[in-house]
Amino acid sequence: MAYKGENVLIxxxxxxxxxxxxxxxxxxxxxxxxxxFAGVDKRAALAAAVATPVAGVAAGYKIARGVITPTDxxxxxxxxxxxxxxxxxxxxxxxxxxxxxxxxxIGNQSGAPAAGSINLVHxxxxxxxxxxxxxxxxxxxxxxxxxxxx
Amino acid sequence: MAYKGENVLIxxxxxxxxxxxxxxxxxxxxxxxxxxFAGTDKRAALAAAVTTPTAGVAASYKIARGVFTPSDxxxxxxxxxxxxxxxxxxxxxxxxxxxxxxxxxIGDQAGAPAEGSIRVVxxxxxxxxxxxxxxxxxxxxxxxWIAIGV
Numbered sequence: 001m002a003y004k005g006e007n008v009l010i011x012x013x014x015x016x017x018x019x020x021x022x023x024x025x026x027x028x029x030x031x032x033x034x035x036x037f038a039g040v041d042k043r044a045a046l047a048a049a050v051a052t053p054v055a056g057v058a059a060g061y062k063i064a065r066g067v068i069t070p071t072d073x074x075x076x077x078x079x080x081x082x083x084x085x086x087x088x089x090x091x092x093x094x095x096x097x098x099x100x101x102x103x104x105x106i107g108n109q110s111g112a113p114a115a116g117s118i119n120l121v122h123x124x125x126x127x128x129x130x131x132x133x134x135x136x137x138x139x140x141x142x143x144x145x146x147x148x149x150x
Numbered sequence: 151m152a153y154k155g156e157n158v159l160i161x162x163x164x165x166x167x168x169x170x171x172x173x174x175x176x177x178x179x180x181x182x183x184x185x186x187f188a189g190t191d192k193r194a195a196l197a198a199a200v201t202t203p204t205a206g207v208a209a210s211y212k213i214a215r216g217v218f219t220p221s222d223x224x225x226x227x228x229x230x231x232x233x234x235x236x237x238x239x240x241x242x243x244x245x246x247x248x249x250x251x252x253x254x255x256i257g258d259q260a261g262a263p264a265e266g267s268i269r270v271v272x273x274x275x276x277x278x279x280x281x282x283x284x285x286x287x288x289x290x291x292x293x294x295w296i297a298i299g300v
Binding site (some may be wrong): 009010026027029034036038039050051052055056058059063085086087088089090104105121130131133141143146148 | 172181199203230243245255
């Protein structure tokens with residue numbers, strides 16, 4: 001069904017099923033006006049979403065982060081994401097001989113570790129005179145991680 | 151040009167170029183209604199955008215990420231971003247005596263490395279008993295990176 005008033009910028013479809021806004025037309029929601037979807041006001045959510053949003057180079061990315069105190073040479077951490085596509089980690093304080101390195105891996109996201117989790121690998125040198133890495137051991141340094149996923 | 155019906159909450163500008171929603175007005179998109187921009191339904195995109203959106207401290211940030219197997223002590227990686235403003239990386243597995251550290255830099259984004267690329271530096275200790283870093287060599291540990299840019 002055609003739109004009424006094709007010569008105006010905002011026009012209603014005959015029968016009232018749609019409103020079309022042509023180039024140059026505008027909607028101005030003055031202070032106090034509501035923008036609702038199925039009865040839920042989305043003004044705050046829309047304002048937050050358009051305030052310098054971060055986009056992924058692919059669609060649907062989310063960010064999760066956390067800090068853990070390790071307990072083993074490898075710890076699995078549930079990120080809160082459905083699937084993780086990238087993760088990085090670092091020590092949050094001085095590396096020490098019992099815990100000198102940590103890194104993060106997303107693994108296969110299908111059991112090693114489970115989808116949505118990451119593995120954090122912690123290593124320390126064999127000794128002060130031998131930097132060969134081995135599993136880190138207590139005393140541990142806290143580890144911060146950032147994960148990107150969906 | 152003035153709005154018609156200033157005593158109503160939703161009013162269309164004379165000539166039809168704009169609609170104004172005064173305080174107390176509502177526009178409610180019921181289930182099944184479309185929200186289109188230039189003929190493309192944006193309901194899913196809007197819903198995704200307002201689900202715990204991530205904001206940048208500056209506008210237009212994007213996130214890119216990847217994993218690669220190094221082949222040299224320093225190498226440039228094309229991120230897919232136009233310009234990179236920040237990057238972090240880590241090994242995704244146990245550091246070894248042939249590849250113990252990797253770090254990432256955005257450089258000058260004007261040739262060293264090229265705009266949109268990052269430079270990843272890979273190092274190892276001279277020997278197990280001499281931790282002085284030198285260029286890493288094969289066998290390599292894969293490196294995961296996360297970049298922010300525009």
